[in-house]
Amino acid sequence: MLGFFKRGKKREEPRESEADIYREIVSEAAKAYRAVKRGFRPPPGFREVESYHLYEPWARARILQNPETGETLYWIDEIPMSAMERNIYSRIMDILYWELRPPPMGVDPTEYFRREARRIVIRYRLRLGRTPGVSWAKILYYVERDTIGFGPIDPLMRDPNIEDISCDGVGRRIYVWHRRYEYIPTNLVFNSEEELDALIVKLVHMAGKHVSVAFPIVDAILPGGHRLAVTYRKEVSTSGSTFTIRKFREDPITIVDMIRWGTVSPEVAAYLWMLIEHKMTGLVIGVTGAGKTSTLNALATLLRPTLKVVTIEDTPELRLPLENWVQLVSRPSYGIGIEKIGEVTLYDLIKVSLRYRPDIIIVGEVRGEEAYVLFQ
Incomplete structure (x- = not known):
């Protein structure tokens, strides 16, 4: 008796979607956080005195000190990539270099590049399939770090x-x-x-x-x-x-902070407030890194919110908590050699600012002919 058997179709493995892979990457990051490097060993002669996360779980800061020499060392502790992960990372960066396009008008560039980087990482992961021993979350961290971040x-x-x-x-x-x-x-x-x-x-x-x-x-x-x-x-x-x-401080220094730190006394702070209230002329003088800009920002918090304020700087550093504020910035020339085409100096901006009818003019740095205005 002959039997006829119908050949069944070969069973196919379910395909992974991009959403599945992204969930897998997020899950990998959570596992990495729980198993983040616990076996860190300081260099010979150093001991760890402090550590804290910079970007969980991938980067951590460790403060090390040598008791004998007194040297202090800031150690960046990033989870390293394996040889295979570095190879995949290099290929993905090459793909990004060739495929990435400028963001459309009105789209936040950072979010656009982050989204595109994730898309390419997920697509490459789909193409390779299962890769045991490879952390795609780690690869994505380094891709984002070196594209939309500040690199090393x-x-x-x-x-x-x-x-x-x-x-x-x-x-x-x-x-x-x-x-x-x-x-x-x-x-x-x-x-x-x-x-x-x-x-x-x-x-x-x-x-x-x-x-x-x-x-x-x-x-x-x-x-x-x-x-x-x-x-x-x-x-x-x-x-x-x-x-x-x-680095720009996310929480700007206020006059209250300066009093609490003992930088100025309450009496001096009150005196400065009185001078500002009566629109007196003043100079903030100090060596490099003394805190001149921080002091200016702190004093600016004493200004009445309704005052018209114009700031003039080479590089925009002042951050004033005011609405009626015009921030003017100088511009270098586009010429080469002795030609100075399109240059806008601090002195030019000071002359322009007088037409704004300001109550207060703040000049970030006085180094050239703009200083003449102070003595007129």
Whole structure:
């Protein structure tokens, strides 16, 4: 007896959707948080005195001290990628380089690039299928860090305790000014000129400026209000590219803070308030890093909200809690050599500001001919 058997269709594995993969990536991040590196060992001679998260669970700050020498070290502790993860990361960055397009008008660039980076990571994960031993959440962290973030210094930019980040050239440790430990070195070093130059170009572009061997000095404001000063390659610095970032404090210093810290007494604060109320002329003088801008911001909180205030700066640093406030910023020339086409100086802005009928004029820095106005 012959039997006829119907051949059944081969059972197909259920396909993963992009939503499934994104949930998997989020789940990986949660697992990484629970199992975040507990076996950290400080360098020989150092002991850990403090640690805190910068970006859970991927980056952590560890403050190390050497009891014998008294040296303090700021250690950036990021979860490292494996060799396979680094390979996948490199391929995804190449895809981003070729496929990423400028954001549409009216769309927040940061959110746009974050969304596109996640889309490409998920698509690449779909194409590869299951990859045991590979953390896609970790890869996504590094992709976002190096595209919409600040690259290798992103953990430092996330630390609210850091006020200043300084890179003095290739092969030199990056220093930070910590609120509790002041200037201390980190474990972050740029060992190649290409790597440091690439970061310099990235930071300058994030600030909306241009840097090149023809224009090797740039002073700009990064997203978030952080002040950036760079020199490019060895045009003006013998050690190669350098940069300094003075971070903008998210919670501005007020006159109450200055009284609590003992910077000024209540009597001096009251006296300054009286001078401001009567629109007296004043100067805030101090060495670099003394807190001149912070003091100006604190004094500005004493201004009556209804006053018309005009601020004039080379780089916009002042953040006034006022509505009736005009912020004017100087502009360098577009010419080369002795030609100065389109330059707008602080003195030009001071003359313009007088036509605004201001109650108060605040000049960020007085270094040139704009100082003549003070003595007229």
